[in-house]
Amino acid sequence: MRFSIYLNAQTRGPHEDVPIVETLTRQALEATSAGFHGIALTEHHFSGYNTYGDNFMFAAHLAGQAPRGTKFSLAVAVPPLHNPMRLAQKCNLLDVLTRGELIVGFAAGGSPVEYAGMGRDPGERHAEMFHNLEILEAALAKTPEDPPLKWHTTFEEGVLHTRIMPAGFHRAHPPFARATQSDSGAEWTGRRAWYLFTAREKPAAIADRWRVYEQSLRDSGADEATVADRLEWSMVQKQVYLAETTEQAERDIRDRLTLMAEHQRRSFGVVSGLRDAKHMRSVVGVSPQNPEEFLDHAMIIGDPETVRDRIREYEAAGVQHMAFLFNYGFMSAETADRSLRLFIDEVLPSFAERT
Secondary structure (H helix, E strand, C coil): CEEEEEECCCCCCHHHHHHHHHHHHHHHHHHHHHCCCEEEECCCCCCCCCCCCCHHHHHHHHHCCCCCCCEEEEEEECHHHCCHHHHHHHHHHHHHHCCCCEEEEECCCCCHHHHHHCCCCHHHHHHHHHHHHHHHHHHHHCCCCCCCEEEECCCCEEEECCCCCCCCCCCCCCCEEEECCCHHHHHHHHHCCCEEEEECCCHHHHHHHHHHHHHHHHHCCCCHHHHHHHHHHCEEEEEEEECCCHHHHHHHHHHHHHHHHHHHHHHHHCCCCCCCHHHHHHHHCCCCCCHHHHHHHHEEEECHHHHHHHHHHHHHCCCCEEEEECCCCCCCHHHHHHHHHHHHHHCHHHHHCCC
């Protein structure tokens, strides 16, 4: 089992932004120095759901400080919110800066305030994601000797005459992943021989999804080395909280869930016409609006022994890489630190011995 620390702390305003980014930097370096294998970073804008916003830039900053060999997972970049030429360039530059220790994940996103800020329509997000990914892959495959590549999105168009610069670290471009919360998405991902990123499901559902994904990998013609690598670094994401007792962890985390639910309602309700629960669920899956369901599907909380046991359930389901949020729900740095250090001291050694 491998672990990444997932950086996605929420902010309540400008007065918190700088301290949060500094805290996330420190926690990422502390976790990877202690034995976490990777750092996962996400992309969110304008809503306060993610303080740093630009996961490419933050990953580049951390790549120069984290231990050599740290795996960086972008979970995710949102193609409809990017110029595809700039996105291709950023993928390859970050691949160079991480010395090839990079997986770039993609998903459609869909937060209405984020799409509105970028001048995009979340109702078209899936079609635009697939279209922009086609452009991205064609651009990354192009050589200067190829005919010019004419491209267009709903909002932009251009012609690539030469190639995307720089090239990837030791390949044309870094490997890709798709973040999806459906078995059909897992099947699509396996057919492309991409890595699979998923979240907010219990072990039995994850086991089923992993079987669909692995079968699709094999059906794609991937060799055994590729299948093993994809399964090794595909990822399940969870929000984690540790306390000395499970009862204390449950008491503490319910306050966080209330704050997260209030913030989510504001974020989705700020754009007129996109307030409905169906749209929200299509974007985030289970949510803090239903705290019991969220606790059951999206979180691992408790004392260290309970957390160890829950992780082993995912390990038994076939998962070899999990990404954990320790700083979320407007936690203080001290609260997040205490949970992270309990994990490092009392949970991580149980899995490090077997890795």
